[in-house]
Amino acid sequence: MKLIGSGSVAAALSKKEANAQETVAKAARGMPSPKIQDIQVIATAPAGLRLVVVKVITDQPGLYGYGCGTFTQRADLVVPAVEKYLKPLLIGRPADRIDDTWQMCYNSSYWRNGPVLNNAISGVDQALWDIKGRQCGVPVYQLLGGKVREAADCYGHASGSEIPEVIESARAYMAKGFRHVRVQIGVSGMAGYGSRGAAAKVEALHNDPVYEPAVYIRKALKMFEACRTQLGEEIELCHDVHERVTTTQALQFCKDVEKFKLFFFEDPLSPEDIQWFRLIRQQCTTPIAMGELFNSPHEWNPLIAERLIDYIRVHVSQAGGLTPCRKMAILGELFGVRTAWHGPGDVSPVGHAANVALDLVSYNFGVQEYSEFNAASQEVFQGCPVMKNGFLFANEAPGWGIEVNETLAEKYPFTGGVNPRSQNSERNKLNGGWGVIRRRDGAVIKQ
Ligand SMILES: [Mg+2]
Numbered sequence: 001m002k003l004i005g006s007g008s009v010a011a012a013l014s015k016k017e018a019n020a021q022e023t024v025a026k027a028a029r030g031m032p033s034p035k036i037q038d039i040q041v042i043a044t045a046p047a048g049l050r051l052v053v054v055k056v057i058t059d060q061p062g063l064y065g066y067g068c069g070t071f072t073q074r075a076d077l078v079v080p081a082v083e084k085y086l087k088p089l090l091i092g093r094p095a096d097r098i099d100d101t102w103q104m105c106y107n108s109s110y111w112r113n114g115p116v117l118n119n120a121i122s123g124v125d126q127a128l129w130d131i132k133g134r135q136c137g138v139p140v141y142q143l144l145g146g147k148v149r150e151a152a153d154c155y156g157h158a159s160g161s162e163i164p165e166v167i168e169s170a171r172a173y174m175a176k177g178f179r180h181v182r183v184q185i186g187v188s189g190m191a192g193y194g195s196r197g198a199a200a201k202v203e204a205l206h207n208d209p210v211y212e213p214a215v216y217i218r219k220a221l222k223m224f225e226a227c228r229t230q231l232g233e234e235i236e237l238c239h240d241v242h243e244r245v246t247t248t249q250a251l252q253f254c255k256d257v258e259k260f261k262l263f264f265f266e267d268p269l270s271p272e273d274i275q276w277f278r279l280i281r282q283q284c285t286t287p288i289a290m291g292e293l294f295n296s297p298h299e300w301n302p303l304i305a306e307r308l309i310d311y312i313r314v315h316v317s318q319a320g321g322l323t324p325c326r327k328m329a330i331l332g333e334l335f336g337v338r339t340a341w342h343g344p345g346d347v348s349p350v351g352h353a354a355n356v357a358l359d360l361v362s363y364n365f366g367v368q369e370y371s372e373f374n375a376a377s378q379e380v381f382q383g384c385p386v387m388k389n390g391f392l393f394a395n396e397a398p399g400w401g402i403e404v405n406e407t408l409a410e411k412y413p414f415t416g417g418v419n420p421r422s423q424n425s426e427r428n429k430l431n432g433g434w435g436v437i438r439r440r441d442g443a444v445i446k447q
Pocket of ligand 1: 242292
């Protein structure tokens with residue numbers, strides 16, 4: 001049987017094909033399994049936002065990888081989680097057993113599914129995918145089965161203090177070729193999400209920033225009306241409520257925006273109130289996006305399996321990296337839920353590259369959030385994904401295709417910040433944290 005088998009294979013192949021196969025087999029044969037020799041953490045803020053990137057170095061010269069572990073509001077805590085706990089666990093282990101390594105890291109703390117530990121695991125996980133891509137000489141998306149699309153259709157962040165500014169901002173994205181924009185409006189004297197508020201603060205019983213959900217909802221509805229009237233029907237509109245309204249307000253809001261035919265309506269509810277999604281589903285057809293705050297399968301599994309949301313918005317490093325999110329994307333495909341991975345400025349370019357890899361290989365991709373890489377970020381992270389006409393293209397170099405200039409990264413330490421929530425010196429003392437926003441009466445609201 002063996003002779004017959006080999007004979008028929010030889011007959012089926014031309015000499016040229018057989019030679020080519022032999023060359024490939026020789027190149028790959030006996031390729032030693034790389035071992036993890038060292039793990040380092042790069043903490044840098046080239047755009048003012050605190051980014052944490054993990055570098056896994058193998059025992060093979062020049063073979064290493066980078067992974068995003070950015071939890072910008074508590075960035076300093078991810079560093080020791082990697083250095084003091086994951087590094088001793090992983091030194092000397094094979095670098096090519098990615099899921100096995102993920103399971104080891106995930107289970108070794110016993111208590112799990114928290115943002116600090118998940119981001120630490122993500123840094124290692126994404127670095128191992130980078131290493132495997134570099135070892136094989138292919139981009140990571142090839143390791144995941146290859147492209148089902150050429151590039152990721154993205155949405156940009158249009159915003160303004162008043163409606164005309166929002167319209168102008170959206171038009172600027174449309175002029176650049178974007179087919180999707182997220183529109184956010186400020187509320188006079190209040191701390192609106194995704195937009196600068198007016199300087200004079202409304203009267204309140206405290207000195208912190210003020211936010212009143214009902215005032216915001218009324219203004220946002222006027223904004224959607226103006227967007228549809230002035231921007232037309234072709235542009236796909238997204239909006240982020242940022243879990244800032246009550247549950248009943250959320251339900252009514254979802255019904256009220258139904259007529260504007262949004263592409264998606266994000267985080268109308270907080271993760272603590274996810275059971276309310278059933279009521280939204282029963283009462284309107286507004287497409288719902290949810291999940292950037294999720295840490296755990298206990299949160300996303302029921303929403304996907306019960307088909308209660310339309311877009312899963314998970315922050316890939318927050319969920320533990322590429323490995324769990326690839327599984328999540330496939331779960332979503334089986335239940336008709338599309339992906340819209342979180343892509344703000346507090347995801348490192350390595351994390352954005354991981355998002356794009358998932359976008360390219362997932363049939364159920366919906367849209368990708370896009371944040372422009374500033375000049376300093378592109379110098380530190382060489383090989384960022386490239387934006388053209390609203391599409392984000394992967395770097396075609398092996399792995400993520402990104403090389404980190406570590407010397408330059410050191411020139412952007414965690415000081416100050418351009419995040420509007422931490423821009424003034426009073427907020428800087430919060431070390432990247434977001435401070436507090438209150439209703440007029442002083443009650444703290446979710447951010
Ligand atoms: Mg959001």
